[in-house]
Amino acid sequence: MAASATRRSETLESIVNVIARSAAEIRQGLVGRRGAVEAENPSGEVQMEADVWADGILRRRLSAIDGVAQYASEEEPEVFECGDIEDGFAVAVDPLDGSSNLQSNNTMGTIFGVYDQPLPASGRSLVTAGFVLYGPIITMAVANEEGVSEYELSGGERTLITDDLTLPEDPVVFGFGGRAQHWPPAIESYVETIRTELKLRYGGAMIGDVNQVLSYGGIFAYPTLETHENGKLRLQFEGNPIGYVLKQAGGRSSDGTRSLLDVEATELHQRTPVYVGSTEYVDRLEAALE
Numbered sequence: 099m100a101a102s103a104t105r106r107s108e109t110l111e112s113i114v115n116v117i118a119r120s121a122a123e124i125r126q127g128l129v130g131r132r133g134a135v136e137a138e139n140p141s142g143e144v145q146m147e148a149d150v151w152a153d154g155i156l157r158r159r160l161s162a163i164d165g166v167a168q169y170a171s172e173e174e175p176e177v178f179e180c181g182d183i184e185d186g187f188a189v190a191v192d193p194l195d196g197s198s199n200l201q202s203n204n205t206m207g208t209i210f211g212v213y214d215q216p217l218p219a220s221g222r223s224l225v226t227a228g229f230v231l232y233g234p235i236i237t238m239a240v241a242n243e244e245g246v247s248e249y250e251l252s253g254g255e256r257t258l259i260t261d262d263l264t265l266p267e268d269p270v271v272f273g274f275g276g277r278a279q280h281w282p283p284a285i286e287s288y289v290e291t292i293r294t295e296l297k298l299r300y301g302g303a304m305i306g307d308v309n310q311v312l313s314y315g316g317i318f319a320y321p322t323l324e325t326h327e328n329g330k331l332r333l334q335f336e337g338n339p340i341g342y343v344l345k346q347a348g349g350r351s352s353d354g355t356r357s358l359l360d361v362e363a364t365e366l367h368q369r370t371p372v373y374v375g376s377t378e379y380v381d382r383l384e385a386a387l388e
Contacts, residue, residue, distance in 0.1 A: 105165060106165070106187075106225075108165070109163060109164065109165030109166065109186070109187060110187070110212060110225065110226050110242070112163045112164075112165070113160060113163060113166065113187070113189060113210070113212055113226070114226065114228070114240055115256075116156075116159045116160055116163065117156070117160075117208065117210055117228075117230065117238075118230070118238055118249070118251055118254070118255075118256050119254040120155055120156060120159060121208065121230045121232070121236050121238065121251050122236060122251065122252070122253070122254060123155065124152045124155060124193075124194070124208065124230075124232075125232045125236060127148070127151055127152070127155075128148050128200065128206075128232075131146070131147040131148040131151055131200075132146070132147070132148065132200040132201065133146070133147050134146055134147070135147050135150060139172060139173050139174075140172075140173075140174070140175040140366075140367045145173060146194070146197040146198075146200055148194055148197055148200060149173050149193060149194050149197050150173060152193035152194045152208070153171045153173040153174065153191075153193040153194075155193075156169075156171070156191050156193050156208075157169055157171065157174075157178060160189050160191070161178060161180035162180075164181075165181070165185075165186050165187060166180060166181055166186055166187055166188075166189055167179070167180065167181035167182055167183045167185070167186030167187060167188060167216075168180065168181070168183065168186070168187075168188035168189065168216060168217055169188075169189050169191070170188065170189070170190045170191070170217050170334065170335075170366060171190075171191050171192070171193055171335070172191070172192045172193070172332055172335045172336075172367070173193060175366075175367075176366070177216075177217050177366060183216050187212050187213065187214060187225070188212070188213040188214075188215065188216055188217045188219060189210060189211070189212055189213075190210070190211045190213065190217060190334045190335050190338075190339070191208070191209065191210045191211075191335065192208065192209040192210075192332070192335040192336055193208055194206055194207075194208065195207045195208065195209050195229070195303055195304050195305045195336070196301075196302060196303020196304060196305060196306065198302065199301070199302055199303050204301055204302065204303065204306075205231065205232065205233055205301055205303045205305070205306035206232050206303050206305070206306075207229050207230055207231045207232060207303060207304070207305025207306065207309075208229060208230040208232075208305075209228075209229045209304075209305060209335060209336055209339050209340065210227065210228060210229070210339060211224050211226075211227040211334070211335070211338055211339035211342065212224065212225050212226040212227065213225070217334060217363075217366060218333075218334055218363035218364065218365055218366050218368065219334070219363055220338075220359070220360075220361075220362070220363050221333075221337070221338035221341055221342060221357075221358055221359030221360070221361065221363075222359050222360070224338060224339065224342045224359070225242065225243070226240065226241065226242045227240075227241050227338070227339035227340075227342040227343055228240040228241055228246075228339070228343060229305050229308070229309075229339070229340070229343070230251070230305075231305050231306065231309050233306065233309075235250055236250070236251040236252070237249065237250055237251065237259070237309075238250075238251055238256065239263060239309070239312065239343060241342055241343040241345075241346040241347070242346070243346075245261065245262055245263070245264075245346055245347075246262075246263040246264070246312075246343060246346045246347045247260065247261045247262075247263065248260050248263045263312065263347055264347050264348045265311070265312065265315050265344075265347050265348050265349045265375070265376050266313075266314060266315040267315070268315060269295075269296060269314070269315035269316040269317070269375070269376045269378070269379060270296060270297055270314035270315055270316055271296055271297050271298075271299040271310050271311060271314045271315070271316040272289075272292055272293075272296040272297070272298060272299070272316045272317050272318070272319075272375075272379070273298065273299050273300035273301070273307040273310065273311075273317075273318050273319070274289055274300065274318075274319045274320075274321060275300070275302075275304075275307075275319065275320035275321070275330070276320060276321060276323045276326075276329075276330070277323075280323040280324045280325050280326075281321060281323065281324075282321070282322060282323075282324065284386050284387050285319075285321045285322075285386075285387075287386065288382070288383055288386040288387075291386075292317070292379065292382075296316050296317075296379075299314075299316075304318070304320070304331065304336060304340070304372075308340055308343075308344075308374065311344075311349075311374070311375045311376075312343075312344075312347060315375070315376045316375050316376060316379060317373065317374070317375035317376060317379040317380060317383065318372075318373075318374055318375055319371075319372060319373045319374075319383070320371065320372045321354075321371050321372075321373070322354065322371040326369070328368075328369040328370060328371065329369055329370055329371035329372060330369060331369065331370060331371075331372045332367055332368065332369060332370075333358070333361055333363060333368045333369070333370045334363065334366060334367075334368065336372065337351070337353070337358045337361070337370045337372050338358060338359060338361075338363075340358075340372070340374055341357065341358035341359050341372075341374055342359060344374040344375065345357070345359065348377075349374065349375055349376050349377055349380070350374070350375070350376075350377045350380040350381070351372070351373065351374045351380070352373045352374075352380050352383065352384055353370050353371050353372070353373070354371050354373065354383070354384065354387045355384065355387070358370065358372065358374075
């Protein structure tokens with residue numbers, strides 16, 4: 099994809115601004131939308147009314163941006179073409195990460211990745227990625243080639259907290275998804291080892307758990323399972339964007355053998371095991387899986 103440096107910069111800023119301005123509306127719109135609809139997403143998971151609603155908002159607004167050529171969502175089976183693929187960015191979104199937490203009224207988020215190649219694309223073609231966390235305060239992390247910035251969101255405005263978000267040197271927390279009885283033996287052994295070193299923090303929404311790791315250091319994982327050999331998270335919508343954020347924050351990502359950013363992208367809704375966090379703990383995880 100080719101475009102002038104100025105236009106590229108303006109498009110990327112517009113994408114981040116649209117997601118930031120939409121965050122409060124999405125959070126408020128969760129009220130009354132906690133039920134399921136009679137449909138499944140392309141990964142075979144039951145869709146919540148809030149999933150579909152948030153996807154509709156982001157699709158309309160992001161696809162209308164000049165310079166956005168493709169919009170893709172975890173909730174939709176195909177890429178939505180909205181511009182010249184030779185002269186624009188592809189935006190991949192998980193509109194409402196952790197929507198199963200609606201029932202218990204726990205943390206959720208929105209994940210996005212901006213690719214410089216048509217989807218499905220390698221994580222190495224990401225130029226910007228980040229997430230919104232709907233916690234007690236709505237926050238946003240945005241990663242680009244310069245590093246990771248964190249913002250508080252209120253009234254459609256972004257207030258910068260830091261423009262140099264990096265993982266702490268002394269890791270504190272860990273969280274592993276999936277049922278423990280379905281973990282491979284190597285994962286069980288690894289978790290037993292780090293349990294004596296780190297505090298367990300797992301809330302069932304990837305963004306909340308990843309943000310814990312960004313704040314305190316450690317490792318988050320949704321591993322390969324006996325019931326799901328390739329894990330349950332999606333490469334384009336979750337693995338690549340979060341892997342990019344952690345890399346730019348001074349950490350690492352892995353699918354168990356290599357960086358998530360180096361995984362070959364073959365399908366839009368391709369699944370992958372996800373291991374992200376402090377370099378030491380991701381390195382040790384890979385060694386445990388050898």
